[in-house]
Structure formats: structure tokens, C-alpha cells
Amino acid sequence: MALIVQKYGGTSVGSVERIQAVARRVAKWRRHGHDVVVVVSAMSGETNRLIALAKSIQADPDPRELDVIASTGEQVTIGLASMALLELGVRARSYTGAQVRVLTDDAHTKARILAIDEERLRADLQAGIVPVVAGFQGVERDGSITTLGRGGSDTTGVALAAALHADECQIYTDVDGVYTTDPRIEPQARRLKTITVEEMLEMASLGSKVLQIRSVEFAGKYRVPLRVISSLTDPDLPIEEEANSGTLITFEEDENMEQAIISGIAFARDEAKLTVMGVPDRPGIAYAILGPIADAKIDVDMIIQNASVDGNTDFSFTVPRGDFAKATAILETVKEHMSARAIVGDNRICKVSMVGVGMRSHVGIASKMFRTLAEEGINIQMISTSEIKISVVVDEKYLELAVRVLHKAFDLDQESA
Amino acid sequence: MALIVQKYGGTSVGSVERIQAVARRVAKWRRHGHDVVVVVSAMSGETNRLIALAKSIQADPDPRELDVIASTGEQVTIGLASMALLELGVRARSYTGAQVRVLTDDAHTKARILAIDEERLRADLQAGIVPVVAGFQGVERDGSITTLGRGGSDTTGVALAAALHADECQIYTDVDGVYTTDPRIEPQARRLKTITVEEMLEMASLGSKVLQIRSVEFAGKYRVPLRVISSLTDPDLPIEEEANSGTLITFEEDENMEQAIISGIAFARDEAKLTVMGVPDRPGIAYAILGPIADAKIDVDMIIQNASVDGNTDFSFTVPRGDFAKATAILETVKEHMSARAIVGDNRICKVSMVGVGMRSHVGIASKMFRTLAEEGINIQMISTSEIKISVVVDEKYLELAVRVLHKAFDLDQESA
Numbered sequence: 001m002a003l004i005v006q007k008y009g010g011t012s013v014g015s016v017e018r019i020q021a022v023a024r025r026v027a028k029w030r031r032h033g034h035d036v037v038v039v040v041s042a043m044s045g046e047t048n049r050l051i052a053l054a055k056s057i058q059a060d061p062d063p064r065e066l067d068v069i070a071s072t073g074e075q076v077t078i079g080l081a082s083m084a085l086l087e088l089g090v091r092a093r094s095y096t097g098a099q100v101r102v103l104t105d106d107a108h109t110k111a112r113i114l115a116i117d118e119e120r121l122r123a124d125l126q127a128g129i130v131p132v133v134a135g136f137q138g139v140e141r142d143g144s145i146t147t148l149g150r151g152g153s154d155t156t157g158v159a160l161a162a163a164l165h166a167d168e169c170q171i172y173t174d175v176d177g178v179y180t181t182d183p184r185i186e187p188q189a190r191r192l193k194t195i196t197v198e199e200m201l202e203m204a205s206l207g208s209k210v211l212q213i214r215s216v217e218f219a220g221k222y223r224v225p226l227r228v229i230s231s232l233t234d235p236d237l238p239i240e241e242e243a244n245s246g247t248l249i250t251f252e253e254d255e256n257m258e259q260a261i262i263s264g265i266a267f268a269r270d271e272a273k274l275t276v277m278g279v280p281d282r283p284g285i286a287y288a289i290l291g292p293i294a295d296a297k298i299d300v301d302m303i304i305q306n307a308s309v310d311g312n313t314d315f316s317f318t319v320p321r322g323d324f325a326k327a328t329a330i331l332e333t334v335k336e337h338m339s340a341r342a343i344v345g346d347n348r349i350c351k352v353s354m355v356g357v358g359m360r361s362h363v364g365i366a367s368k369m370f371r372t373l374a375e376e377g378i379n380i381q382m383i384s385t386s387e388i389k390i391s392v393v394v395d396e397k398y399l400e401l402a403v404r405v406l407h408k409a410f411d412l413d414q415e416s417a
Numbered sequence: 418m419a420l421i422v423q424k425y426g427g428t429s430v431g432s433v434e435r436i437q438a439v440a441r442r443v444a445k446w447r448r449h450g451h452d453v454v455v456v457v458s459a460m461s462g463e464t465n466r467l468i469a470l471a472k473s474i475q476a477d478p479d480p481r482e483l484d485v486i487a488s489t490g491e492q493v494t495i496g497l498a499s500m501a502l503l504e505l506g507v508r509a510r511s512y513t514g515a516q517v518r519v520l521t522d523d524a525h526t527k528a529r530i531l532a533i534d535e536e537r538l539r540a541d542l543q544a545g546i547v548p549v550v551a552g553f554q555g556v557e558r559d560g561s562i563t564t565l566g567r568g569g570s571d572t573t574g575v576a577l578a579a580a581l582h583a584d585e586c587q588i589y590t591d592v593d594g595v596y597t598t599d600p601r602i603e604p605q606a607r608r609l610k611t612i613t614v615e616e617m618l619e620m621a622s623l624g625s626k627v628l629q630i631r632s633v634e635f636a637g638k639y640r641v642p643l644r645v646i647s648s649l650t651d652p653d654l655p656i657e658e659e660a661n662s663g664t665l666i667t668f669e670e671d672e673n674m675e676q677a678i679i680s681g682i683a684f685a686r687d688e689a690k691l692t693v694m695g696v697p698d699r700p701g702i703a704y705a706i707l708g709p710i711a712d713a714k715i716d717v718d719m720i721i722q723n724a725s726v727d728g729n730t731d732f733s734f735t736v737p738r739g740d741f742a743k744a745t746a747i748l749e750t751v752k753e754h755m756s757a758r759a760i761v762g763d764n765r766i767c768k769v770s771m772v773g774v775g776m777r778s779h780v781g782i783a784s785k786m787f788r789t790l791a792e793e794g795i796n797i798q799m800i801s802t803s804e805i806k807i808s809v810v811v812d813e814k815y816l817e818l819a820v821r822v823l824h825k826a827f828d829l830d831q832e833s834a
Contacts, residue, residue, distance in 0.1 A: 054496065058500040078485060086475065094481075
């Protein structure tokens with residue numbers, strides 16, 4: 001008999017019928033003797049409605065008061081979900097973040113969890129009650145309501161699981177797991193039964209939006225087994241089947257040696273590349289280029305500086321495509337000051353990344369990747385690597401082709417041995 | 418410089434524009450140096466929407482969870498109203514019932530206030546901050562959210578005013594005060610500048626729905642000066658004019674001797690009368706008749722038992738018209754057991770009541786009332802009196818006529834001397 005934290009997102013509680021389905025699912029886990037803590041988001045669309053209402057009063061809403069308003073979304077859902085459970089004869093009891101108490105810092109609208117008082121939840125579990133907790137919200141030391149920012153309900157789920165030493169934190173959502181790549185691009189994409197926290201972080205930050213990054217970091221830090229499961233299946237699906245569905249996010253050290261070398265291929269569209277050509281290769285030049293970009297609050301992703309040729313070097317970096325014009329204009333204004341030869345840019349690029357912890361112990365992954373792309377005539381414009389990832393920038397017209405040939409070349413459509 | 422509690426009801430905060438008008442009004446009072454605590458209801462329609470949502474999950478919603486859901490209505494309004502004040506440069510800070518802390522008993526959906534911790538509000542006032550408090554809600558000892566039942570926001574306002582020893586509790590609403598009678602029936606009806614708590618209780622319970630009865634009782638008990646004011650006037654109305662507008666609910670002992678004898682005429686439509694004829698005049702007969710009625714949860718209003726004639730008596734009472742058929746059926750089933758001669762009923766009646774503390778010291782009010790009605794040929798079917806009220810039951814077709822002739826006969830259209 002396990003202790004499970006189940007988190008249901010906005011679409012999973014998006015209507016009365018969906019909430020009733022959540023209750024049936026939870027009731028099933030209870031019938032099998034498991035202790036369950038439920039975490040819910042606001043009904044889909046509700047948080048946006050509340051924020052729009054707030055903005056109709058203050059274009060730039062006071063953060064403390066915005067949290068007071070936004071937190072009502074989850075408060076309604078915990079009441080409804082508890083009622084749906086009671087209606088099925090399952091004892092249940094709702095808790096706001098403040099009632100639990102999920103203590104956070106005072107950074108309203110993007111607060112961080114400092115501590116969780118799990119005492120009441122534990123007492124409920126011992127009494128056979130399912131606590132239904134509002135995700136996304138907490139309370140600061142002075143009693144003010146805080147919210148954790150978008151996707152914060154995942155973090156609530158993981159934090160509760162950590163505090164309760166739960167056996168698993170199940171994130172029910174509208175996808176059935178993490179895939180080797182986006183199935184809309186490669187129909188042979190395969191659901192991963194497991195993926196490590198580190199791989200998940202690389203996949204997520206590279207554009208596979210399944211879980212909020214912070215919740216994955218949290219799961220890694222507190223070693224909470226985290227599982228992404230579909231909430232779209234029949235709520236009466238046999239429990240053994242459901243328990244093994246989705247994707248389990250694990251810790252590398254636990255993995256056996258049969259682990260696949262590559263777990264997946266992530267990609268990001270809508271990127272742009274800027275190159276400052278022929279700048280003197282001297283200390284401080286990177287800051288001279290990127291300082292003004294950062295001041296303009298433009299996110300810089302890949303940064304590459306080539307080896308110096310006769311004292312001059314080329315400095316390249318990528319930015320979101322929407323910031324391309326602004327970044328180009330900034331560089332033009334600082335060009336003289338840097339004694340740069342020229343600014344060149346390309347806003348029709350994309351980034352394709354291969355992710356896998358197996359890279360650490362296997363050589364030749366990069367060269368196989370580059371050969372595969374070369375055989376298709378795909379020119380690589382930039383390369384960046386980390387311990388468990390290789391990213392390349394290519395012309396955006398090659399995105400789908402690059403993903404498909406790499407998926408095939410690395411046998412990602414095959415179940416790993 | 419006074420300390421004022423201002424309570425704004427659902428229609429007064431029914432839209433973004435209305436909330437902005439509330440903020441302008443509060444800002445005006447602040448500019449004149451007054452300390453203001455604001456209490457708000459949910460935006461009109463919102464509580465009904467939330468309750469309907471809850472009932473779509475549970476036909477008979479769990480009271481604790483219903484309160485969790487229903488209380489979000491006011492929580493949204495306190496955030497919006499605080500933002501509207503901040504937008505005008507007025508320092509403001511929202512509080513839920515739990516944050517204040519408005520401690521209540523555990524009677525969910527109809528909780529009673531036990532204590533108010535006014536410390537934080539007082540600290541805010543001293544710091545020049547306007548606390549904006551959610552009406553209608555509180556918290557029970559275990560931290561669960563409670564609500565006070567319909568109209569409970571008035572009670573919150575009065576309770577806060579009592580705890581803070583405020584100079585006045587102003588109830589802003591969509592009427593501009595308490596009238597001598599309903600102006601839709603008697604256009605000469607006059608707004609009362611003052612009315613005593615006791616008169617107000619009689620007027621309210623008799624059908625003049627301006628304030629929640631419990632809030633008036635509370636005001637009387639804790640001697641909180643209570644003023645009903647319109648929120649429909651221009652928010653920039655000169656403050657001296659606004660401060661003296663509406664109707665002030667006072668305490669009898671404070672009144673001067675020039676107090677009008679009669680303050681107003683209340684009435685209730687949709688009443689029905691039942692008479693059990695010829696029952697033996699013996700102990701327990703009233704219970705034998707009304708016990709089954711009470712068991713069926715039918716509200717009984719006037720009860721009259723005539724003097725006994727040769728050991729038999731007639732027993733009459735009134736019920737809401739909607740319960741007439743049910744009450745008649747119940748009496749028919751117990752008729753034999755009571756040895757009653759007959760059950761007769763009339764569901765086309767109404768009740769007209771004259772209310773005034775001056776009755777205590779003036780004789781002849783009742784006979785003048787009866788004469789006035791007789792002169793118009795209006796037959797009186799039942800009479801019931803209390804210290805400060807005389808009620809008569811008449812055929813419903815006479816309702817408007819009775820109200821108008823009494824209003825005239827007692828000079829209610831004239832300002833009292």
C-alpha cells in the first residue's frame with residue numbers, strides 16, 4: 001500500500017464532468033488501499049479570466065492583491081473536487097495553500113516554497129481522509145496569500161510528495177508521457193517508460209513542455225519519483241495498467257546499464273542567430289556584447305566564440321526570433337565601440353538537440369549526429385554541447401528532416417534493450 | 418476625524434466601474450482625514466454562480482466545502498477593490514475573513530461570529546492604510562473557512578465597527594434609506610432620517626428588506642450607529658451631504674421626545690390564513706395544531722386564539738402562501754384527533770403593520786388605525802399587537818388602499834415636528 005500524491009492540471013479539472021472523472025480515479029486508488037493526497041489546479045481558463053479581471057482595474061496589478069484574486073481559482077476546484085469525492089462515498093477534505101500551510105517567500109506571483117507543514121495532511125491520511133490541496137499557492141510569513149507562478153501546481157505536488165515522503169508523485173495531464181520527440185513531427189516517436197531528471201530538464205528547457213521545470217528540479221533535489229500520466233484515459237482503467245503508464249522520471253544512479261544512450265530529440269523553433277564578426281579577442285569583449293542585450297531583457301540561449309585568428313574573433317549567439325530586430329539594433333549601436341568588422345544575423349534558424357545521459361559513457365555520438373545530418377545535406381551553423389546533450393543550429397527549413405533522420409539513425413523508434 | 422466602517426453590497430461592487438466608484442468614494446473620506454475600513458460583498462450574481470457550480474457536483478453540497486467555494490466571491494472583490502484604491506493613490510490592503518481573523522462557530526453556511534481580532538486592522542489604520550475586508554465569511558477554530566449566510570456582509574460590517582469602536586457603520590446599498598413605506602405603493606412615502614433599532618427590526622421582519630436582521634440586532638446589542646446610504650449617488654458628492662444622507666439607525670434611549678409616534682408601515686403579501694374552528698379549549702391544543710405544522714418546516718407567523726365560547730374556541734394562524742396547501746392537508750389529517758368542527762382557510766390575504774416606538778407612550782393608535790380602515794370599508798380579519806407594532810390581516814385586494822389611507826391618516830408624508 002503506497003502513499004501517492006496525484007496532481008491534476010487545469011484541463012484535467014476543466015469541467016464538472018472532468019472533476020467527476022478525477023474523483024472516480026482517486027476512488028479507484030483508495031479502493032486498492034493506497035493513501036492518496038490530491039493536488040488540483042484551477043479549472044482551465046479560470047486563472048486567465050481572473051488575471052484579466054484584475055488588469056481591468058490595474059494595468060500592472062499590485063502583486064499581493066493579484067495573488068488574492070488569482071488564488072481563488074484553485075480554491076473553487078478543491079471544494080468541487082472534495083464534493084465529487086464525498087459524492088462517491090470517499091472521505092475528503094479541502095485545503096488552501098494557507099491552510100496546509102505551504103510557507104513561501106514574499107515574492108508575490110512567483111513565490112518559492114520554503115517549508116510545508118504536513119502534519120494535518122498526515123492526520124487526515126491516518127483517519128482515512130483524502131486531503132485535496134490547492135496547487136499553485138501558499139502563504140507568506142505574515143499570512144498573505146502567495147502564488148508560485150504559472151505551472152506552480154506541479155511544484156506543489158512534488159513539494160507535498162517530498163514533505164510526506166510519498167512513494168510517487170503522479171502528474172495527471174493531457175499528454176500520456178514524455179516522447180522521444182514530438183509525435184506530430186515524427187510519427188514513429190515512442191513514449192519513454194523512464195527518463196532521468198537531468199534528461200527531463202534538458203528536454204523541458206529545450207521545448208518539450210510537459211512539466212514545469214521547477215517541479216522537475218524539485219523532484220531531483222528531494223528524490224521524489226515523479227510520473228507523468230494521462231488523465232484522458234478511462235478513470236476505471238485497471239489500476240496495475242495505470243500505475244505503469246506514462247513516463248517515470250528517475251534518478252540516474254538508479255538506472256541499469258542497459259539505459260539507452262540517447263533518450264530523445266528536442267527542438268526549438270523561432271530562434272534567431274546574431275554574429276559579431278572580427279572583434280578583437282580581448283578580455284571583456286563578451287560582456288561588451290551581451291551586457292546591452294541583457295539590459296534590454298532579451299534572453300540569450302547558445303553562445304559561441306570561435307578560436308581567435310590573428311587577434312580577431314567571431315562571436316555568435318541565439319535569441320528568440322521576436323527579439324531579433326531589437327538585438328540587431330542594439331549591436332549596431334555598440335559596433336563602433338567594439339571595433340567590430342560587421343554584424344550579421346539570420347532569423348530563419350532552429351535548434352535541434354539530442355539528449356541522453358548515456359552520452360557520458362559513449363563516444364562517437366556527436367560524430368554520428370554530424371554525419372547523419374551531412375548525409376542529408378543539412379549544414380550545421382552552430383554547435384553547443386553539455387555533458388548529456390548536443391545542440392546544433394540549422395536552417396529552419398531542415399527542422400522536420402533533421403529530427404526524423406536523427407530519430408531513425410539512433411533507433412529511437414525501437415524499444416531499448 | 419472619525420473612524421468609519423463602510424460596507425458595500427453586491428450591486429455596489431457589481432462591475433469594474435462600480436468598484437472604481439467605491440474607490441473614489443473611499444478616497445474622498447480619506448482626503449477629509451477619516452479612518453476608513455471597507456467591507457465588501459461578492460460582485461452581484463457571483464455567489465449564486467458559485468453555489469450553482471457546487472450543486473452541479475452535489476445536489477446537497479457538503480457545507481464545509483460549499484463555504485470554501487462560496488467564500489471566493491468576496492475574496493475576488495477585496496483584491497479588486499484594494500487595487501482600485503491603490504490606483505487612486507490610496508494605500509490599501511485586503512483581508513479575507515480568516516486573515517482578519519473573524520472567528521465563528523462551526524455552523525457552515527450560516528455561521529455566527531464569536532470574536533474579531535482587530536489588531537491588524539488597527540495597525541493598518543495607524544499606518545494610514547485602508548483595510549479592505551471580505552464580508553460574509555470567517556474562520557472556525559480549526560482553520561476551516563465559514564460563511565455567515567445570505568446578507569452576512571452587513572453583519573461583518575457591524576461586527577468590525579463594534580470591535581473597532583467605530584463612530585459609524587455605513588451600509589452602502591442600492592436604496593437611499595428606510596422609508597415610511599414602500600414608495601412604489603405610496604408615492605408620498607418619505608425617507609426617515611432616523612429609525613430606532615427596534616423599529617428597524619419590526620420593519621425588516623415585516624418585509625422591508627433593507628438590512629439583514631441579524632446585523633441590526635448586532636448593532637443594537639453593541640450600540641453601533643448604523644447608517645443606510647445609497648451607493649448610486651455621485652461618488653464625488655460633497656462629504657457633508659453624504660454624511661447626513663440615508664437613514665441612521667439609533668437607540669431609543671437617545672431619542673428626544675419629539676419622536677414621531679409612528680415611523681412606518683410595513684406589509685407582507687403572499688400570506689395565507691388557516692383557522693381551526695370549534696376545538697375544545699384545553700391545555701395542549703395549540704401544540705396539537707402547530708406541532709405537525711412545525712414538523713413540516715412551515716413558518717408560522719401570526720397566531721391568534723379567540724376567547725373560549727362554551728368550552729370551544731377558534732384557533733387561527735398565518736403561513737406563507739406557498740405552504741397553504743400543505744398546511745391545509747396536515748390540518749385535515751389531525752382534525753379528527755383534535756375534535757375540531759372544521760378547517761377553513763383563505764390564501765388571498767395580506768398583512769399590514771404600523772411600527773413605532775411612540776406607541777408605547779401614546780394611546781389610541783390602534784383605534785385610530787381600525788377606524789381609518791373601517792371608513793374605507795376594509796374588513797379586519799386578524800389583529801396582532803406588540804409593544805411597538807400593530808398588525809392586521811386584510812383581504813389582499815385592499816393592500817395598497819390600506820397602506821395609503823394609513824400613511825395619510827398618520828401624517829407619515831409630513832416631516833415630524
